Amino acid sequence: MNIAPALNDNQTRYTGFSVSPFSANPRLQVVTLSNDTLARFADLTANWSLQSIEYKPFLRFATADALDKACHYELGKLLVGIMENRDTGAFLLQADEQAEAGFEDTDAQREFFVKLSTAVSHLIGLPNFDAMYGKYYARFTVRNEDNSDSYLRQAHRRMELHNDGTYVNERTDFVLMMKMDEQNMEMGDSLLLHVDDWQELERFYHHPMAKQDIVWSAPPSKNVGYDIKHPVFFEEDKNGKPHMLFIDQFAQPQNMQQGLYLHQMGESLESDTNCFNVRVKTGAMLVVQNHCWLHGRDKFVAHPGLKRELLRQRGHFTR
Numbered sequence: 147m148n149i150a151p152a153l154n155d156n157q158t159r160y161t162g163f164s165v166s167p168f169s170a171n172p173r174l175q176v177v178t179l180s181n182d183t184l185a186r187f188a189d190l191t192a193n194w195s196l197q198s199i200e201y202k203p204f205l206r207f208a209t210a211d212a213l214d215k216a217c218h219y220e221l222g223k224l225l226v227g228i229m230e231n232r233d234t235g236a237f238l239l240q241a242d243e244q245a246e247a248g249f250e251d252t253d254a255q256r257e258f259f260v261k262l263s264t265a266v267s268h269l270i271g272l273p274n275f276d277a278m279y280g281k282y283y284a285r286f287t288v289r290n291e292d293n294s295d296s297y298l299r300q301a302h303r304r305m306e307l308h309n310d311g312t313y314v315n316e317r318t319d320f321v322l323m324m325k326m327d328e329q330n331m332e333m334g335d336s337l338l339l340h341v342d343d344w345q346e347l348e349r350f351y352h353h354p355m356a357k358q359d360i361v362w363s364a365p366p367s368k369n370v371g372y373d374i375k376h377p378v379f380f381e382e383d384k385n386g387k388p389h390m391l392f393i394d395q396f397a398q399p400q401n402m403q404q405g406l407y408l409h410q411m412g413e414s415l416e417s418d419t420n421c422f423n424v425r426v427k428t429g430a431m432l433v434v435q436n437h438c439w440l441h442g443r444d445k446f447v448a449h450p451g452l453k454r455e456l457l458r459q460r461g462h463f464t465r
């Protein structure tokens with residue numbers, strides 16, 4: 147591996163990108179792509195429109211290969227390694243300051259962001275079909291007002307810590323959340339808590355309810371159309387450590403015991419002091435191993451011109 151001398155103790159430099167631990171929690175790896183890498187990636191994919199990438203699934207892998215090529219085939223291995231290691235299992239991928247300064251508020255720029263997210267998701271796995279949006283990714287906008295049927299697009303409240311994929315019958319090994327655009331935003335950071343950092347994990351994992359089936363069902367906007375059952379602690383990883391699938395809004399407890407177990411779990415997660423904030427800048431993406439990280443979103447400060455556009459991909463690992 148071609149590793150140049152580190153700039154400081156915490157940063158590792160590769161050809162075209164660097165990696166350093168996030169300040170508030172070193173499990174989260176901050177991967178910074180250089181301006182040259184992004185320019186090379188743009189060149190290599192210049193002939194593939196977003197539409198062609200949407201129509202031809204194999205082009206998504208070619209897009210991923212182009213990004214890896216621009217990083218001398220060191221990025222893909224690194225990202226897979228982060229995701230396979232339970233102790234890390236999450237990265238914040240961003241552009242360097244030079245590249246960021248060149249980002250424009252245009253549709254072409256945002257199409258480039260979709261391509262970049264496609265490259266990253268296909269380096270680590272395969273995105274699932276997003277029934278809410280009808281594609282392998284979803285783009286959605288949060289505004290000051292909202293009348294939808296879940297907290298996803300509601301700005302002024304905290305979205306509680308949860309795992310994705312709780313109410314679908316396909317694996318959701320990873321979640322990718324990218325910031326496409328942002329105006330008049332104050333606060334609204336992403337929130338993260340690693341399952342192993344949850345101070346009351348043992349209390350809930352060794353509870354009689356931990357392995358009992360719970361019913362999960364989604365509201366109409368999710369276009370899921372069925373309910374499923376699984377325990378919150380639905381499996382263990384290869385080292386026998388718990389994988390979780392929990393979300394407060396979509397659990398349908400069938401008796402008092404289930405209801406109180408889920409309620410107390412939500413209270414415990416929301417009060418855990420190991421939860422930390424991550425600011426995701428426009429053009430950056432947060433990618434987490436979904437079964438050992440809980441994620442949420444802090445509330446925003448109200449503003450009539452508030453707008454923020456996000457992109458999401460959820461998928462499974464392929465190796």
Ligand SMILES: [Fe+2]
Nearest residue numbers: 308309310441
């Ligand atoms: Fe989520």
